[in-house]
Amino acid sequence: MNKVYIKAINYYLPEQILTNDQISERFLEWSAEKVAKKVGITERHLSAENETAADMAYKAAEKLFAENPKVKEQVDFLLLCSQSVDYKLPSSSCILQDRLGLSKKCGAFDFNLGCSGYEYGLAVAKGLIVSGIANNILLLTAETYTKYIHPEDKGNQTIFGDAATASLISTEGFAEIGEFVLGTDGSGAKNLIVNTGGSRNPEKTGNQSIDENGNIQWDDNLFMDGGAVFNFTSDVVPPMVEGLLAKENMVQDDVDLWIFHQANKYMINYLRKLMMIDKDKFYIFMEKVGNTVSSTVPIAIAEAKKENKLHGKVLLAGFGVGLSWGATMINCE
Template sequence: MKAFIKDIAYYLPERVVTNQELIKDFPEWSVEKVASKVGIQERHLVVDGETATDLAVKAAEQLFISGKAKKEDVDFILFCTQSPDYVLPTSACLIQNRLKLSTNVGALDFNLGCSGYVYGLSLAKGLICGGVARNVLLLTAETYSLHIHPKDKGNRTIFGDAATATLISTEGMSEIGNFSLGTDGSGAGNLIVKTGAFRNPQRKNDLFFDDNKTPISSDYLYMNGTEIFNFTLEAVPLLVKDVLLKNKIEQSDIGLFVFHQANKYMINVLRKKLKIEEERFFIYLEKVGNTVSSTIPIALFQAQKENKLNGHVLLAGFGVGYSWGGVVLNFG
């Protein structure tokens, strides 16, 4: 049994925050500085009361509109998010009900960030190749904006909210190849929200500002950019090498590389380190920002619109955890 990506769709919240709007809160920055630093012009953010589950449902509805994915065919839901509606029940169960899918579908959440889409593809392939399901609805949705302190200009500049929906089936436009997956939990503290779950259930209200006037608090998203950057430069080249090895192909055989869209500077450094030509390296950040687990499928959707998905396409996700994963997709 083989597993294929059959179709992809995505949804962006209606609220748009441009660089012009953002610098009103940070007048020491300019529109040009933001754009040149991270390669992002605008990002979409949820409004009060809007959750990752809401976004995921709308992404799924977009997928069904295409006609390639039918509600009655779905027999498993995988939902990747770090922003669930509740501690319990499982958000995927809520999604099943809201989409009015059959009660015979399996449904589960999994908590991963920037590597989540690749991990989701691996889970979906396992379900199909194991005979558990034939049509898996893989959803990714994140609302990192709700984790970010209003005065955290670095993270507010980078992150956007979004959701994607992918149908993985026994046939489709691209066969899912072999995976390379990795984890190093020793880096967990470098990208973390410390309070709100059972380790630290109560808010600590320990906000302070560092020498760069960046807010540091257990109650909001903390990212050690230097350590994340160093981890990425070390892990991703090894990941790419291992993915190529496991798929028994050479780097020159890859038609397009689609990495997690962290920020333009970081992924361009990776591109240069790996000696990948610009025309074989896809970037789609300007209108959406870093949407965490949704960056790769959004980029795939856009690359498909530009007719750039041909032959072997290598995906690489990496970030919070630390967690990383890669796979090769085979188009036609």
């Protein structure tokens, strides 16, 4: 079977920044220090009013191409992971193919997935290469979740930021992509959702309600039942990791670095302690970017690589909206 690698990686952050001080000015009961302690985030980037996920994906791809001359002409497939696409149709990936100047022989499609999106994207890219359909795949992740958040939703405002990433998946590179464990539990779909704007509920209602746990839910904005999502994560991540280690014929101590979806510092540190993962092997990069959904893991990979921490066996794991989860192992030089 052909070996498949991450060959290059880069990311883009919008210029506008929302700091904890700005949040505390709007919600006086929350100090900047309290927000930082609770979620491990001091600032997050916000897409501009007219800046879309596709705009950001374009900028991430151009950064990757600038650092890797001649790569653009080699791309023969484009994958875009986003829940913030420009239009109901056509696919934003098709628009990006033209905008980036990629070959018209390049395949392209969007896939709608959130926090596990990068792992799923790696799985699809690997399958396309192993099957002989493609050789050099541009995998893009891009989200503008901050556009979905209600101005009075202080909880989600402290967590989410906007970003885009670009990865080149190829038959050579710095990180060989290993086995996968993927999973889905659609019964939890309403625990992280935007209720209106799609075909099920196309018109905005302006309605809000309070659930039995005291959570405010705005029909037209992002809703997250934090407790339910936390419980889901605690239930699925440990067995997901165990399943991946079994597929790789490894034990936990064989893993050199762990990169989990950067949901918030409290959640992933809880998982680290629950699974008894060595703190020195557990990589966190969210303080200056926040939870960027499908972009958290590739951003962390890029930063770990810059810090010369990306060596040996690196376990990647994503989990969240869907509900969905995925993990893979990359073997780094």
